[in-house]
Amino acid sequence: xxxxxxxxxxxxxxxxxxxxxxxxxxxxxxxxxxxxxxxxxxxxxxxxxxxxxxxxxxxxxxxxxxxxxxxxxxxxxxxxxxxxxxxxxxxxxxxxxxxxxxxxxxxxxxxxxxxxxxxxxxxxxxxxxxxxxxxxxxxxxxxxxxxxxxxxxxxxxxxxxxxxxxxxxxxxxxxxxxxxxxxxxxxxxxxxxxxxxxxxxxxxxxxxxxxxxxxxxxxxxxxxxxxxxxxxxxxxxxxxxxxxxxxxxxxxxxxxxxxxxxxxxxxxxxxxxxxxxxxxxxxxx
Numbered sequence: 001x002x003x004x005x006x007x008x009x010x011x012x013x014x015x016x017x018x019x020x021x022x023x024x025x026x027x028x029x030x031x032x033x034x035x036x037x038x039x040x041x042x043x044x045x046x047x048x049x050x051x052x053x054x055x056x057x058x059x060x061x062x063x064x065x066x067x068x069x070x071x072x073x074x075x076x077x078x079x080x081x082x083x084x085x086x087x088x089x090x091x092x093x094x095x096x097x098x099x100x101x102x103x104x105x106x107x108x109x110x111x112x113x114x115x116x117x118x119x120x121x122x123x124x125x126x127x128x129x130x131x132x133x134x135x136x137x138x139x140x141x142x143x144x145x146x147x148x149x150x151x152x153x154x155x156x157x158x159x160x161x162x163x164x165x166x167x168x169x170x171x172x173x174x175x176x177x178x179x180x181x182x183x184x185x186x187x188x189x190x191x192x193x194x195x196x197x198x199x200x201x202x203x204x205x206x207x208x209x210x211x212x213x214x215x216x217x218x219x220x221x222x223x224x225x226x227x228x229x230x231x232x233x234x235x236x237x238x239x240x241x242x243x244x245x246x247x248x249x250x251x252x253x254x255x256x257x258x259x260x261x262x263x264x265x266x267x268x269x270x271x272x273x274x275x276x277x278x279x280x281x282x283x284x285x
Contacts, residue, residue, distance in 0.1 A: 027109070027161055027206065027252055031056030034105040036097065038088050038145060039115030041068035043217030044165060044241050048112050051245030053080060060101040062086040063115070065223045088115045088141030089133075094148045108152060110252060113145035114165040116180075118219055123178040131179045138183035139190075146194055150205065159204035161252050164191045168213050168262070171269045195257060208251045213262030214238045237262070 027033075035052040039045040041063035052059045053076050061076070062084045063069045073083040082104050086097045101108055116138045119130035142164050153160035169177065170184035188209060195207040214237050234240060244261050251259045260266055275282065 027159060027255070029056075030110070030249065030253065033109035034058045034060070034101065034107050035110040035112065036060040036062070036101050036108055036149065037112040037114055038062045038086065038097075038141070039165075040112075041065040041072050043219065044212060044215055044244050045112070045114040046072055047215075047241030047243070047245035048114065048163070048165075048248050049076060049081070049245070050242055051249045052110070052112075053077070055249050057110070058082075058105050060084060060097070060104070062088075062097050068223075087137075088113070088144055089136035091140075091144045091148070094141075094144040098148050098152060102152070107156070107158075108149055108160070109158075110161040110163065111145055111149040112163040112165065112248070113142040114163075115141050116165070116167075116183075116219065118177055118180045120176050121178075122176065126178065134179035135183050135186075138180065139186040142187050142190060146190065150194070150198075153205050154201075154203060159206075161206045161208070162191075162194065163208050163210060163248055163252065165210045165212070166191075168211050168260075168265060168268075170209070170211055172265075172272055206252070206255045208248070208256055208259055210244075210248060210251070210259045210261070212239070212244055213260075213265055215241055215244055215261070217241065 030052065035049075035057045037045050037049045037052065037059060040049045040061035042065070045061070045063070049059050049061050049072065059076060059081045060083075061069060061072050061081060063072075064085065064087050066085050069083045069085065073081045082101070084097050084100050086093045088094055098108065117134055119126060119134050121130070146162060146164075150160075150162060164187050166184045166187040167180070169181045170188040173181035173185070191207055191209040198205050198207065214235070216234070216238060239261055247259055247261055250256075
């Protein structure tokens with residue numbers, strides 16, 4: 001369990017006045033709002049949590065890694081952050097996460113579905129248990145977040161925002177990580193469908209799909225494995241997780257439907273979809 005001191009600090013509840021009619025998803029400022037970030041004990045999720053806090057938001061961070069989650073709350077500031085241990089593959093656990101967030105802060109304005117895992121191997125050799133594990137976290141975990149938090153935003157009648165973190169693998173699949181590719185393609189389709197349906201309902205809830213390139217993280221590493229020594233420099237094609245967090249804040253503020261953290265890789269996406277529309281195979285096949 002997280003130390004009680006991290007859970008019980010008094011925080012002013014945020015009151016919201018429902019809009020008389022829905023017409024916009026524009027969030028022109030984030031200060032004073034409340035965000036929930038899953039998979040936030042390290043990596044991209046932690047970078048997004050830091051960016052939300054720097055923008056003046058209160059932040060609920062969740063993860064299955066309890067020790068690193070507690071450290072994240074301390075770094076963010078226990079007066080404005082709350083940690084909740086949550087396995088997003090469990091829909092009941094995500095509902096409990098939302099309950100605790102609302103009980104603590106009284107409102108949920110932005111949800112960031114970021115939690116993810118990875119398993120490596122060929123499509124035909126990977127055990128079905130690995131397929132199931134990845135799809136339950138990386139795809140169903142996002143769906144659980146969408147169903148839980150969007151329904152609460154709609155009930156509140158106030159503007160809100162959904163950030164779904166996919167990957168470049170959502171648009172350019174990589175050999176050897178089939179379940180990850182499939183899940184991230186699913187998150188792309190889920191996000192597009194969600195945006196269309198919210199627009200049809202004239203709901204003031206925006207949606208951004210984030211497609212990160214290379215970002216240093218603990219993806220694929222067991223919880224019990226030690227942290228790597230802090231690196232003094234990034235590889236040329238890498239981006240710091242805090243920089244990704246700032247990009248996400250900008251995307252929310254400007255209601256951007258898609259965010260490529262590495263725009264230089266968009267050409268890969270264009271080539272892939274050109275092959276699809278032209279009905280031709282990848283060179284070399």
